[in-house]
Amino acid sequence: DQQVKQNSPSLSVQEGRISILNCDYTNSMFDYFLWYKKYPAEGPTFLISISSIKDKNEDGRFTVFLNKSAKHLSLHIVPSQPGDSAVYFCAASGAGNQGGKLIFGQGTELSVKP
Amino acid sequence: DVKVTQSSRYLVKRTGEKVFLECVQDMDHENMFWYRQDPGLGLRLIYFSYDVKMKEKGDIPEGYSVSREKKERFSLILESASTNQTSMYLCASRGARDRPYGYTFGSGTRLTVV
Numbered sequence: 381d382q383q384v385k386q387n388s389p390s391l392s393v394q395e396g397r398i399s400i401l402n403c404d405y406t407n408s409m410f411d412y413f414l415w416y417k418k419y420p421a422e423g424p425t426f427l428i429s430i431s432s433i434k435d436k437n438e439d440g441r442f443t444v445f446l447n448k449s450a451k452h453l454s455l456h457i458v459p460s461q462p463g464d465s466a467v468y469f470c471a472a473s474g475a476g477n478q479g480g481k482l483i484f485g486q487g488t489e490l491s492v493k494p
Numbered sequence: 495d496v497k498v499t500q501s502s503r504y505l506v507k508r509t510g511e512k513v514f515l516e517c518v519q520d521m522d523h524e525n526m527f528w529y530r531q532d533p534g535l536g537l538r539l540i541y542f543s544y545d546v547k548m549k550e551k552g553d554i555p556e557g558y559s560v561s562r563e564k565k566e567r568f569s570l571i572l573e574s575a576s577t578n579q580t581s582m583y584l585c586a587s588r589g590a591r592d593r594p595y596g597y598t599f600g601s602g603t604r605l606t607v608v
Contacts, residue, residue, distance in 0.1 A: 386536070389534065414596065416599075421602070421604075422601055422602070423498070423584055423586075423600050423601050423602050424597075425599070426596045426597070469536060469537060471537075481527070481539065481552075482527075482539075483539075484537035484538075485536050486534055486535060486536040487536050487537075
């Protein structure tokens with residue numbers, strides 16, 4: 381069963397506008413959520429995280445929102461830039477998880493057009 | 495910065511061959527992971543190790559084994575390669591006391607089994 385789901389495989393946005401990437405999860409025991417960004421032929425790189433005790437975390441142009449009642453998180457990128465074009469993975473980890481195992485979603489490919 | 499190095503960027507192997515994928519990290523991390531990335535399926539955990547000589551199965555261990563004889567090296571072994579193991583393989587490491595569950599990934603190995 382897919383515990384972390386990204387239902388949109390792709391998203392296209394105009395440069396300067398807001399990009400909103402969504403992620404749903406099923407396991408209420410997850411205590412951290414992360415977003416990773418991946419360019420072709422490179423490994424994913426960490427972007428931003430949020431603890432389950434918070435509902436918002438902001439880092440420059442990137443903000444992650446967490447809605448625990450809906451088991452939903454989203455990543456907002458404002459303003460979007462062409463260099464943001466990449467695949468974005470949502471990931472989650474549970475309390476007491478030995479080794480810090482992360483469970484990833486399917487990914488959303490973001491294309492920011494100039 | 496932590497460096498995670500995967501020995502090959504691209505590999506082509508024949509069906510039935512035994513394949514070794516090597517991963518080395520240089521920051522004395524306790525935890526190491528092997529994922530595969532496939533379109534529409536995201537990153538799926540194959541095996542992980544939280545210490546030397548320790549290993550745990552991930553979500554899709556069938557057809558794979560691993561070896562961790564030294565702390566810095568985590569090897570993924572395809573005992574008898576099959577075409578359905580054609581994929582991007584990503585290694586990651588994480589210190590046991592690092593920022594919440596954040597991984598550092600290698601650049602990946604694109605394996606094609608013919």
